[in-house]
Amino acid sequence: MNTQTKTLSKEIEGYQENKNIFLYSAGKLISLLGSAIYTFAVGLYLLKITGSGLTFATNIVLYTLPMLFINPFAGVVADRINKKIVVVGSDFLNGLFLVVVYVLAGRIGLSVSLLYISTFIMTVMATFFNIAIESAKPDLVREEKLVKINSLARVIESLSYVIGPITGGVIYALFDMKVFILLNGLSFFLAAFLEFFIDYHFNKVEDNELERDKTRPEPGSDNKLWFKLKEGYQYILSRQHLLALIYIFVALNFLFNFAIIVPLPYLLNTTWSVDPVIYGVVQGGLPVGMIIGALLVKRIMEKVSYSKLLKRISYLAGLWVLMFSLPPVVFPCIPGQYFVLIYYTTLMLVGGLVVSWVDIPANVLLQKIVPGKLLGRVISVKLSIVKVIVPIALLLSGYIVNLLSPLILFLSGSVLFTMFNLWFFTSPSGQKFINVTNENLMGENE
Known part of the structure; x- marks a missing residue:
């Protein structure tokens, strides 16, 4: 019974x-x-x-x-x-x-x-x-x-x-x-x-961590709005693995928006004047890649820890951006429309995979290790930082692309991001981050 x-x-x-x-x-x-x-x-x-x-x-x-x-x-x-x-x-x-x-x-x-x-x-x-x-x-x-x-x-x-x-x-x-x-x-x-x-x-679980948190101030002060806003930032700043995650997110978002989002449309539409249908298919490669990446992410996470996956993705992302610059270098004139369709759609599909394999495990990580009473603020901190970086990268890229060739943005983005990876993953915080396992990311069973 x-x-x-x-x-x-x-x-x-x-x-x-x-x-x-x-x-x-x-x-x-x-x-x-x-x-x-x-x-x-x-x-x-x-x-x-x-x-x-x-x-x-x-x-x-x-x-x-x-x-x-x-x-x-x-x-x-x-x-x-x-x-x-x-x-x-x-x-x-x-x-x-x-x-x-x-x-x-x-x-x-x-x-x-x-x-x-x-x-x-x-x-x-x-x-x-x-x-x-x-x-x-x-x-x-x-x-x-x-x-x-x-x-x-x-x-x-x-x-x-x-x-x-x-x-x-x-x-x-x-x-x-x-x-x-x-x-x-x-x-x-x-x-x-x-x-x-x-x-x-x-699956509601009461959080006791906040009461034990060393960053918690004197009783009563947590009712003030300014402290509630600050608490999310303090939580991230006091935890090295979350802070390392923010560094990588900032770098990846800057790379995408500076080296791809502006120069690629400029190259295809202004420099090469490709067919609008082909351009639409190329742009559609990114969300399609995100869907494929989301469907495969669990299998990927079962085989490799998120920290090591992120390290590999970061290094490969620099090479991925470099691939956007190859056709303008290799072809003396405008390449064929079908080549543009296949080549750049494939690269955008890969970019979509990268987005899913970075974002989804990061969200799971935050949801598992951040107390529920702080989760909304921690998520809002992450999103706010990204929202600051994106317009800066877009405006900077938009200004430069009017003065120089999109090729320069592809190359400079690849070099800058590779230099960031070499610095970050050899730094003490980067080394600690790589040692984080999937213990907080995966359950035992689906």
Whole structure:
């Protein structure tokens, strides 16, 4: 009887865990797709009614820049408030806001300023949603399922990058913009409805580490907002392996955005004038590579520790960027369109694999070793640092590419990143990081 009871209990537990994974995946997919489709369609609409590239760019800035300033506060909120309230509330408020925009558009018209405001508000809600749902993962599933749920998250994010613009273009062509806003609002209500039924305490464990943490100040001071914001930074700075991880993330994000994201489109579109379809396929290689990498990441993590994997990826990434520079050097004139298609799509696929194999295990690492009461802030610190590095790298690369050949950016990016690797992995902190095993990354069973 006891055996039967235990078996039944495990079956119920497994059912609830799988239900959590399904509801999480469905809610996140709807929410991310809604944001991606909306951003793309609104961008097209602004270009059509204004004909201004500045207006289009301003909308993109309003979609990305607020995340930099809001991330730290979203981390505090995610750690202090019931994550269910933040996740469900963010999507519900997004849906409610879009319905209000639809009503206002019907009465006063769909102005540029109204679209700017809608983009800003949606970005704010999306930031709170993303931090809360990321920091909730350890509570949704058992430790041995963290790799699976993080892999699914990466697949969903990559699909939204691919499907969002395509769907946005189709919807923009078929529907009136006001009707589209209403439909998008309803989709956020659906996401909130699904997320409401997730068990956010399935694997909830009370944290005692904070009380023992040497960085914790005198009683009472932790209620102040400034300390809550600072606590996430202090936690990372006091742990060498997490700090080493941040160094690598900063270097990799700078490399991608400085040496690939700007110079590759410039080379293909401005220097070589490749067919737009071929350029689109090349760009699509990155999210497709992310999906493939997410599907394979568990097998990779079972064979090699994350620290050693990251070291190998870092050295290979320098060589990978160097490969982008070979065709301009080898070919005396513009290479054939099919060569460009196959060669650069393959390189972008590899880049997608790298992104998944770096990001997914890093997320699992943070979710396993960071106390739940701090996880939201630690995640927001990581995202904030990346958000600072990305625009710096893009602006610097954009300035240089107007003065010099994209080839210079490929070569300099490869050299700089290789020099970083030689310095970091021979430094004391780098050596300590390499000795970290997968003990905190993998469960015993799937």
